[in-house]
Amino acid sequence: MNFDLTVRNGIVATENDTFTADLGICDGTIVAIERRLKPGMGDIDAAGRFVLPGGIDSHCHVEQLSGMGLMCADDFYSATVSAAFGGTTTIIPFAAQHRGMALPEVIADYARRAAEKAVIDYGFHLIVADPTEQTLRQDLPQAIRDGITSFKVFMTYDSLKLDDYQLLEVLDLAKREGALVMIHAENNDMIRWLAQRMIEKGHKAPKYHAVAHSPLAETEATHRAIQLSRLIDTSLMIVHVSTPEAVRVIASSQALGVPIHGETCPQYLFLTADDIDQPGLEGAKFCCSPPPRDKASQDVLWAALKHGTLRMFSSDHAPYRFDETGKLPNGDKTTFKQMANGVPGLEVRMPLLFSEGVGQARITLNEFVALTATHHARTYGLYPRKGTIAIGSDADLAIWNPDAEVVLSASMLHDNVGYTPYEGRKVRGWPEVVVSRGRIVVENGTLQVERGTGQYLARGTPKPVAAPREARWSPNTGLFQFPREAMQAPE
Ligand code: DUC
Ligand code: ZN
Ligand code: ZN
Numbered sequence: 001m002n003f004d005l006t007v008r009n010g011i012v013a014t015e016n017d018t019f020t021a022d023l024g025i026c027d028g029t030i031v032a033i034e035r036r037l038k039p040g041m042g043d044i045d046a047a048g049r050f051v052l053p054g055g056i057d058s059h060c061h062v063e064q065l066s067g068m069g070l071m072c073a074d075d076f077y078s079a080t081v082s083a084a085f086g087g088t089t090t091i092i093p094f095a096a097q098h099r100g101m102a103l104p105e106v107i108a109d110y111a112r113r114a115a116e117k118a119v120i121d122y123g124f125h126l127i128v129a130d131p132t133e134q135t136l137r138q139d140l141p142q143a144i145r146d147g148i149t150s151f152k153v154f155m156t157y158d159s160l161k162l163d164d165y166q167l168l169e170v171l172d173l174a175k176r177e178g179a180l181v182m183i184h185a186e187n188n189d190m191i192r193w194l195a196q197r198m199i200e201k202g203h204k205a206p207k208y209h210a211v212a213h214s215p216l217a218e219t220e221a222t223h224r225a226i227q228l229s230r231l232i233d234t235s236l237m238i239v240h241v242s243t244p245e246a247v248r249v250i251a252s253s254q255a256l257g258v259p260i261h262g263e264t265c266p267q268y269l270f271l272t273a274d275d276i277d278q279p280g281l282e283g284a285k286f287c288c289s290p291p292p293r294d295k296a297s298q299d300v301l302w303a304a305l306k307h308g309t310l311r312m313f314s315s316d317h318a319p320y321r322f323d324e325t326g327k328l329p330n331g332d333k334t335t336f337k338q339m340a341n342g343v344p345g346l347e348v349r350m351p352l353l354f355s356e357g358v359g360q361a362r363i364t365l366n367e368f369v370a371l372t373a374t375h376h377a378r379t380y381g382l383y384p385r386k387g388t389i390a391i392g393s394d395a396d397l398a399i400w401n402p403d404a405e406v407v408l409s410a411s412m413l414h415d416n417v418g419y420t421p422y423e424g425r426k427v428r429g430w431p432e433v434v435v436s437r438g439r440i441v442v443e444n445g446t447l448q449v450e451r452g453t454g455q456y457l458a459r460g461t462p463k464p465v466a467a468p469r470e471a472r473w474s475p476n477t478g479l480f481q482f483p484r485e486a487m488q489a490p491e
Contacts, residue, residue, distance in 0.1 A: 001032065003040030005438050007397060010046025014053065014389050015370040023051065025395040028437035033391060042440070044433055046399050052369055053388050054089025054396035054436060055350045056376035058125075059182075059239055059263060059314035061342065062093040063113055066318075067129075067157040070326055070340045073319040073416045076117035077451050079346060082415040084441045086347035087398035087431030089120050090386050090457070092376070094152060096127040099159065103139035107148065111456065118454030119447070120436045121396075123380070125182065126151035129160045131170055141177050147458025149381050150180040152239065155221045156188040156289070167228050175234035180379070180462035182237040185221035185246070186290060190214060195337055204335035206283030210273040210291040212336070218290050219245040226253050226260055235259035235464055237379070240316050242268045242290040244300040251309045254467040261379065261464040263312035264301050266345045266352050267292050271421055281334060284327040286421050288318060289341040302362050305371060308468040312379065313371040315349040318342020319417045344417040348408055348427075354400065355427035370465075381460035395438040398431035406430050 003024040012021045012033070024032030024040060062079040064072050074082065083091050095110035097103055103126065114122055126143060128135065128151050140151070153170055154160040162170065167183075174181045195212040198204075203211075222238055226249065229236040238250060241262045253260045271292035276283035286292060304310040320326025320340035328334045350372050357363040363371070377387025385394050406412075408422045434442040441449050 001026075003032070003037070005042040005044070005395070005435070006037050006040035007044045007046050007051055007399065007435075008037060008039065010049045010051035010399065012051045012389055013365045013369050015366055015374040018365060023389070023395070023397070025438040028395055028439070030389060030391055030393050030395050033389070044399065048401075049432070050365065050400040050402055051389070052398050052400060053373040054398050054434065055087050055372045056090040056092070056382065056387055057083060057088045057315050057317070057346060057349060058092040058312065058376040058380050059265070060091055060093050060317035060346055061319070062091070063110075064094055064096050065098065066340060067159040068340065070320065070329065073321045073326060074317070076114045076122075077119065078414065078416040079317070079319070080118045080120045080122070080454055081447055082347040082413060084120050084434050084436070084447070085414045087350040087400070087434060088346065089396035089398070089434065089436045089441070090122065090382065091120065091346070092123045092125055092380055094127045095124045095148070097129050099130045101130065103135055103143055107143060114454070115452065115456065117451050119441060119449050119451060120454045121386070121457050122454055123382070123457040123459050124148050127160070128153050128170060131162065131166050136169055136173055140173060144177045144179045149178065149459045149462055150182060152182040152184065154184040155225065156184060156186040156191055158188070161188050164224070164228060167225070168232060171229055171232040171234055171236070175232055178461045180235065180237055180464060182239050183225045184240070185218060185225045185238055186213060187217040187220045190217040190220065199335060199337065206281060206287050206336050206339065207273070207277040209287045209336040210276050213289055213291050215243040215245060215293065218243050219249060222246040222249045226250070226258065229260065230258055235261065237261045237263065237312075237464065239263045239314075240265050240268070240290060241301070241310055242293050242297065244297055247300055247304045247309055251304070254309060259464065259466065261312070262304070262310040263314050264305065264310050265314055265316040266349055267316070267343050267421065268301050269298050270352055270356070272298070275421065281328060281332065284334070284339045285322055285419050286343065287336070287339060287341060288316065288343045306363055306367070311371070311375045311465045311467065313349070313353055314376070315345035316342070317344055317346040319344045319415055321416075321418050343421050344415050347413050347415060348420065348422055350398070351406065351427045351430055352422065354429040359428050375465045379462055379464045381462050382457060383463070386457070395435055397435040399433040399435075400429055401432045402429045404428070404430040404432065
């Protein structure tokens with residue numbers, strides 16, 4: 001067989017297996033996985049490299065207007081280029097409805113902008129901020145039928161938040177129509193009340209953002225969201241989980257058999273609230289919602305990823321420049337309430353997890369693949385086209401040099417943010433060649449494709465990956481343990 005492209009001599013890993021094999025690719029699809037294939041018209045020598053599924057980043061904000069009316073710094077070109085350089089070959093950003101907007105127009109607008117600019121494949125989630133009769137009865141069911149099978153709702157931000165009644169309506173609709181609801185779980189009034197006290201006392205610096213967004217606000221909202229979904233008897237994705245208590249609430253629901261799913265992000269594994277405590281407004285570069293917490297929280301989140309309470313690792317890339325367009329709308333007078341919420345992370349998501357997760361033996365290579373690609377594909381209706389290496393799957397690949405040492409800095413990244421919260425951090429392991437539908441997108445440190453060559457992905461029914469039954473929360477240690485019987489080898 002004549003292949004368009006072969007990837008030979010590499011170590012291939014999927015969520016379950018690791019093996020040495022050559023890949024043959026025709027028309028953008030993997031058509032052969034064998035030893036000793038003949039080279040195709042294009043040929044990549046992957047000796048000494050890991051050949052992994054291209055990453056899927058199912059939580060990122062691109063060319064999106066925030067609740068505060070601030071536009072993201074990345075458009076669909078810079079965001080997808082940046083994602084590709086970090087080993088990601090599919091993104092699922094949001095088409096964001098604001099109050100008064102009709103969903104069909106929102107979707108058409110994002111679709112047009114993405115089609116012109118994206119260099120890798122993409123789908124959309126919706127943000128539903130205005131669940132009117134028209135939205136709930138007509139527009140949302142239609143969007144789901146058209147392949148936008150998941151949507152995010154907020155429990156905080158005055159301009160975006162839904163009340164509990166509205167959340168129930170949205171959950172009910174999602175259950176009926178076969179969609180998945182993603183929820184931003186923070187108690188709006190707790191945050192508002194704390195922030196008001198802070199501002200009254202003259203505490204306006206970025207570090208007070210982390211005080212106002214108390215862990216208790218996340219615990220309360222996470223618990224409430226889960227009870228709302230139990231009332232409807234449907235599943236729910238809790239996004240950007242940041243605290244041990246939220247993990248415990250999710251784990252105890254899962255232990256009852258409730259289909260609650262959870263995601264965490266780099267900022268909760270690699271940053272803490274201490275990073276926000278910097279002179280002047282510098283700390284704004286580390287402010288996102290929920291905020292980074294502490295070292296003990298990081299340990300619990302690692303354990304939750306390892307043992308399966310949280311099965312998704314996304315960037316929550318929310319790119320805002322350190323100027324009046326984003327972090328400093330009021331110049332040097334900007335208070336923590338006024339700055340844009342969010343940190344960039346599309347390009348560094350996978351290298352950080354590879355280096356600190358696989359490199360430090362916190363997770364296996366197969367768990368890395370699952371957390372960064374396969375679980376996203378299954379959860380959001382893209383599997384098996386995306387998220388794995390199998391005959392018939394799209395040839396979306398990241399070819400990793402596990403020994404490459406890279407010092408992260410804003411100057412080497414491809415987003416349009418101008419800083420990285422991870423400046424100066426060393427990582428080991430980097431995706432040197434990135435392939436999307438059989439097209440080499442990144443090679444030799446350069447982009448090889450044109451803007452607008454990414455394709456829109458209409459998605460199927462979400463199938464979130466359940467937490468393993470044997471994962472247990474230990475109230476004594478606050479960490480996860482496998483029960484003794486699960487640790488024993490079979491007879
Ligand atoms: N929630 C997000 O998911 N991203 C950025 C800010 C926010 O509140
Ligand atoms: Zn959010
Ligand atoms: Zn987000």
